[in-house]
Amino acid sequence: MKTQTKVKKHKFQRHLTLLTExxxxxxxxxxxxxxxxxxxxxxxxxxxxxxxxxxxxxxxxxxxxxxxxxxxxxxxxxxxxxxxxxxxxxxxxxxxxxxxxxxxxxxVCLYYKAxxxxxxxxxxxxxxxxxxxxxxxxxxxxxxxxxxxxxxxxxxxxxxxxxxxxxxxxxxxxxxxxxxxxxxxxxxxxxxxxxxxxxxxxxxxxxxxxxxxxxxxxxxxxxxxxxxxxxxxxxxxxxxxxxxxxxxxxxxxxxxxxxxxxxxxxxxxxxxxxxxxxxxxxxKYDLTPAKNPTERIYISRNHAKHRRILNEDRIIEYLTNYGFKPVVLEKMSFRQQVELFTKAEIIVAPHGAGLATTLFSGKIKILVLYPETFPTPFFFTQFKGLGQEHYFIVHDQFDENADFEVDMSEFKRVLHEQMKLK
Incomplete structure (x- = not known):
């Protein structure tokens, strides 16, 4: 009986997944x-x-x-x-x-091809x-x-x-x-x-x-x-x-x-x-953008409900060698986030709403880690409007909210060959 119940539950969950997709x-x-x-x-x-x-x-x-x-x-x-x-x-x-x-x-992105x-x-x-x-x-x-x-x-x-x-x-x-x-x-x-x-x-x-x-x-x-x-x-x-x-x-x-x-x-x-x-x-906050921003920031989604990076420890360990510090935006006030982003030189982050705050940054470089094969253009369009540089890595997922593991070889290639990270 328990086996039959598990099978029915699995079929129901699969049906819900198919409906969502x-x-x-x-x-x-x-x-x-x-x-x-x-x-x-x-x-x-x-x-x-x-x-x-x-x-x-x-x-x-x-x-x-x-x-x-x-x-x-x-x-x-x-x-x-x-x-x-x-x-x-x-x-x-x-x-x-x-x-x-x-x-x-x-x-590869959705909606905007021209x-x-x-x-x-x-x-x-x-x-x-x-x-x-x-x-x-x-x-x-x-x-x-x-x-x-x-x-x-x-x-x-x-x-x-x-x-x-x-x-x-x-x-x-x-x-x-x-x-x-x-x-x-x-x-x-x-x-x-x-x-x-x-x-x-x-x-x-x-x-x-x-x-x-x-x-x-x-x-x-x-x-x-x-x-x-x-x-x-x-x-x-x-x-x-x-x-x-x-x-x-x-x-x-x-x-x-x-x-x-x-x-x-x-x-x-x-x-x-x-x-x-x-x-x-x-x-309102009596802030002045930094003239020579030097902060290198990695935005963690470890406290989020979805779109978390499964090998984040390796990402953070590698980035630490280049002066990056991990931040959890959920633990910061809005003012603290704005102040941090005004000092940013480079940002690395998985697809997430925290990247919206680059509106308060200068002409910086941002690497977005997308879980899906065909990413949405939220950040690309935002960064182009703000005069910022958009770099990206995509992964083999249909669901843009899925947790995923970053391809480390591609990650290193983009940082060094495209972003010229030193």
Missing amino acids: ERQRQLKALKTQLIEEQADPLSGMGNSQNNFITKLLDSIPIFRLLRLRQTVHPKEMLGDNVENYEVLFSPERVEFGVNEIDREFLK EYFARSEIFVCDVVPAYIHIGLGTICSQDFRPIVDSGMQYRVKIARWRLGYFDRLKLLWAEHLPVTAVYIFSLSAENFWHFLYDCVPRIYSAILARSDQKLTVIVPDSLPDSFRELLDCVLPDNFQTIYVPQGSWVKVDRLVMPSYVSRCENGFLPSQYYEYIRNCVFK
Whole structure:
């Protein structure tokens, strides 16, 4: 009997693994399609349906809410549910500025294969009124259509995966907040990289468009203390915060909606955004970047739940000979992390959100250890936007969150032949 139970449990776990991998494949395919469509920012936005019954269902608001499919771009609702549409940055072709190592990365990384990407316009508009899901960041019009911006519409599909029908219906009992609000948080805002590159830049967009307006920033009450610390650094005096329960719906009289400045897994921002965040944090903490940074840092994920390096002892032992010191960012305050990164000369780290903090570093070298064969371009795009040098090693894993063993021979080759480590 016990053997049969173990077999059934193993089959169930294997089934869950296959479902997870299939969901990952679907999401990666969706993101790839999004990147390919960006030459026409509004392509695919209308979700036109050929099926009469589907059209009929989407014409009834309550069924539209349950389906959560009929997305709309703010431009399509001007004069109806959307006002004050202002373009801050026009669409443009953004060159990465690549070298031969970057070209090798572009051959294997997901989503971005060319030496440039197409950025759709960066805008701010008012949605009057608006429903907001706190946590997932889904914004709905008064007739229950999800409002998306062309850079991140795939997130609505993820929201559908995470929101059951009952959770969608909770919108009908949304708490009413009679305020002019800003909501910046994406569905991945619990990850520091996404918080810093997807969420925080939207504050600066709101400042550019509404510099003198008193605004209320709605914040999930689950936001970690270090994230709140950073948010406090970048908010101007005319912005106040209100904390709302994670997972709830709220209705606001007017929502100032900044579009995403980042793109799909792409942290290459207009330079003004980097400068604003840096200057705010340096001023708050009274910090000055080191003129001649000398710190060599290895970021350990030994305390993380996943993506740990199995032969980390060998990595640390080898790097110690070259003046590197291991750090565990989870044990440091946000201020301590910023101060450390301002002194960094070279960073070696496995793929992880801690690398987001190179925004506070200079023109440094970074080696990223990727567990997967086809890595995501978060850090490549971020480093290219910041003028930093991206080096990489990939490994034979499908799951980007898997623990893995670093190929030591390749590790040494990259350090010496490419990075010229002495």
